[in-house]
Amino acid sequence: MGRRAVVGTVASLAFVAGIAFAVRSASVQGAELLFDSATWLVWLSPFAGVLAAGVTKRKDPVIEGERVLRHDDAAILEHWAHGIGTAVLLVSGIALGFLFVPSLLGAGAPVWAAMNVHFVAVVVFLFGTFYYGANTALALKRFAEHLPTRDAIDYTRRHYGLLLGFKKLTFPPERKYFESEKMAFILALVSTVVIIATGLVKVAAHAIDVPGWLLAVATPAHD
Template sequence: MGDTLLFDRFFWVVFMMPFVGLLAAGLSKRKDPTVRGRRILRHDGPARAAHWSHAIGTVLLLVSGIVLGTRFTPSFTVGKDAVALWFNVHFLFVLLFLFGTFYWLGNTVVSRWRFREHLPTKHALSYTLNHYGSLLGFKSCTYPKEAKYFESERMAFILALVATAAVLISGLLKVLAHVLSLPEGFLNVVTWTHDCSAALMLLFLAAHVFFGAVLPFSWPNLRSMFTGYVALEHAEREHPAWVESIKEVRPRPSEPNRALHGNPQQGDVTDAEKGIEHA
């Protein structure tokens, strides 16, 4: 079986994919959130490409990993040929996952304000309690002035970030074990880390799909992951702080687009910074 494994023959491709993703991100041209008539550009082309390549890669990687078997689930493969086949399928999905993850990383982290808009603020707990308390009808709760991403989404982002990093690092170490002799005890820890973090990713994915695609109130934002735009009326109702920040900030004619150069103002960043065009 070893002679037929792509992990053995093409392990170097796995370590090359992060650089391919970062290169593609560097060649991408970003657009800042912009009001256009009664719509707002919420996700530009590179943002949508990063989201879907990472999402599809993650789903397929989890599916193939479960088929192969984990510390928590049995293997659904029978025979060496079937195991080899699914390991090779897993290899292809690893490439897609790595490309999507590092394409997102290059598109987001390089621009400091784009990354910060995903991180929870000091209002995370109070906003989340008021947000969902008001939806459940509690009179003591007032719907907060949410930014582009709800504070609950920002807190969940930390879990996704940690789980993804753990899966990625442990997975690369498992690939390295195909060409280097690593201690058995160390590999056992790596495998447990890989499977535990994959389980966390699966839980996050289930919650993300439920709150981001199944529940009706999320459908306008879901459409924006295909079209790029969300209705201004919806954004003003659900994300008022985001809309205000876009409308209030206008570039000076002689001022360069500072958002594109990753040079935001100090303080809490919602979505718009200097240089956002208001059309």
């Protein structure tokens, strides 16, 4: 088993263990929500991501035998930490209810379990996101790779036009990242900033007094 497989397996097992602990702790009589008892982990996670980026040595794409390794270990870690965290946050968030959609879980232990699962996903999501952000700040060329160019509209039209069966179009000379990916990156960047900012306001309310008007703005924006 290669190094990437070992690291991936260990990280996956740790995440599953965290989810299992979150669900189990919700059924313990008198136990607090993890957002109340372990709030400090939410604030520690971004710093851990930045610290990890500071000691990470990035590698450029390489060719090993018949394989082209476009992404190094750091890119894979930040991608999956952010991605899996996002997926679990979406599922648990929808289950808890959002905007005018009521909770799918009713009340009691199921709601507590979902809140605790949300907590674990928040910690993983923040680590992956800040790890990526710090890595990008230390090598701005990587950030530039994700930004759309003046060819974005044309390349995207040709790309998806071909996929939809318009054979008169020609496939564009895409680079490392497709122009459609780059446009989606802008949307993802903006939404991530909003989610983090509003989410941290909601987390802070578990530890300190947060003005009601601020929560009234943060909650629907977060949802």
